[in-house]
Amino acid sequence: MTTGQKTVFGFLGIIATLLAVILGLCLGWPLWIWGLVAALLSGALLAGMAFTGRAQRAEPFPEGTLIDLPVRPVERREIQLTRVRLPSAERDYGFLLTATVRWYPRPEAPDRPMDGGALARASVVQRAEEVTRTSEPGRCSLVQHELSAALAVMLPDPYDLVDAHAVEVTLALDDSDQERLDRLAAIRKEQAVWEHERRHEQDRREYLHSDVLRDTGSAVVWWLTRNGEQIDRTVDDLGVLAQLTSAANNEEIPDLLRELITEPPASEPVWGVTDTAPSAPRTAADLLGDFFRETGINPDENENALMVDMLASAAAKKDPRAAEEIRRRYGSIRRTEEEAAAPDVPAPSPNGDGPTPVVNGVGPHPE
Known part of the structure; x- marks a missing residue:
């Protein structure tokens, strides 16, 4: 017995009890009649409930209560979409869609041959394109979730022939496009x-x-x-x-x-060292001048002249220009004094005879 039926029998029992009470009070029934009436009402209610329960168990849906309508079988099918290129908000970048399309013919569709899979695929791609056309390619993972929600609902195609939706939606970019986007992001x-x-x-x-x-x-x-x-x-x-x-x-x-500005003291030249611009590259002669200043050696003294000539000769093997600059800077004073004091020396003869010329005041070394 259903809950509704129990409720109906409950109301009937209450109404019958109230009627019996009213009659008993009006007619002045003795006490034994009250007990007999109560027993009769309880028995009638229990008997009605038992009869109703047996009838319902025997036939839950009596004949004529249900309408027998023909049910058209539902045809469900699936088709795959693999790396379908969709446009994005950037002209030269596109999304790649991969999904499973589920579809079935609409019940009210005309009974004629058709390619339902092609209609379902075109419908899903068109719906996906509406989402990705205004999406930035750099938001690929976020757009994928938006697209999954947009394609999750079963909707009819533009021709009202099939209903289709997509599951297992995956959205990606080309590896080269992703690399370019990463580089552009780093540059920005x-x-x-x-x-x-x-x-x-x-x-x-x-x-x-x-x-x-x-x-x-x-x-x-x-x-x-x-x-x-x-x-x-x-x-x-x-x-x-x-x-x-x-x-x-x-x-x-x-x-x-x-008058508040004090001029810095001018640096005195040391032993013929010429000033060079701070930005000029340091030469071998400059480094040699630093060596003379740090050690206190005066290259113009007679006992140091041979050392200068030996250093210049050694430098000539690698860089003749550096050797010439060393002789010009640190041998100039000594050479000027010796040339002024030395007598005129005749030039050597064409056959090689005659006196050997003096270079920087130093004659030929003994063999």
């Missing part, structure tokens, strides 16, 4: 860092030019904030600050501050 990150560094450098230059080095007074105030407890040092650096301020603004140093 580096460019962002470079832009921040460039703006930071511009801000610092603007701060130094327009605030710190606007004039000498601003530079002095800035220097005092950095060295507040060193007043004497700030006074000593007034000349340097004036030069920096004038150089930063492309102006000449004011006359009132010129």
Whole structure:
């Protein structure tokens, strides 16, 4: 017996009890009649419930209560999509779709030959294209989840002949496209860092030019904030600050501050060493001059002349120009004095006879 049937019998019992009570009160029944009426009502209700339960177990659906309609068998099929290229928001990049398409003919479709798999495949691809056309290729993994949700619903194709949806959706990019996107992402990150560094450098230059080095007074105030407890040092650096301020603004140093600028002492040339620009490459003669200065050797002294000539001769085997420069720098004073004191020496004869010429004041070595 169902719950509804039990509810109906319950209401019937309540109504019968109320009627019996009303009649008994109105007619003044004795006590034994009340008991007899209660027993009759309980027996009637139990008998009705038992009869209904047996009838329902014998025939749950009586004849005529169900309508026998013909049911058309449902034809379900599957077809694969493998690496189908779909457009993206970038013109030269595309997604590759791989999925399983499930479809079945619609019940109201006309009974005629058709390729339901092709219709289902075209319908799924068209729905997928609507999602990927506005998606960035760099968001491939996120677009895959969006596409899976969009293709999960069974929908009819544009011709209303089949219903189709897709499962096991996978979206990917070509390996070469993925590599290019990774490189572009790395370049954009580096460019962002470079832009921040460039703006930071511009801000610092603007701060130094327009605030710190606007004039000498601003530079002095800035220097005092950095060295507040060193007043004497700030006074000593007034000349340097004036030069920096004038150089930063492309102006000449004011006359009132010129006397604060101390000229650095001029370096005295050592033993014929010529000054070279700081940016010029160091030559063998420069290095030899450093050696003379560090050791205190004077190449113009007579006892060191032979050493200079031997060094020049040794250098000539590898670099004749370096040897010539060494002789020109460190043998010039001695050679000038000896040439002025030596008598005229006749030139050697064509056959090789005659005196041997003196080179840098040193004659031929004995064999």
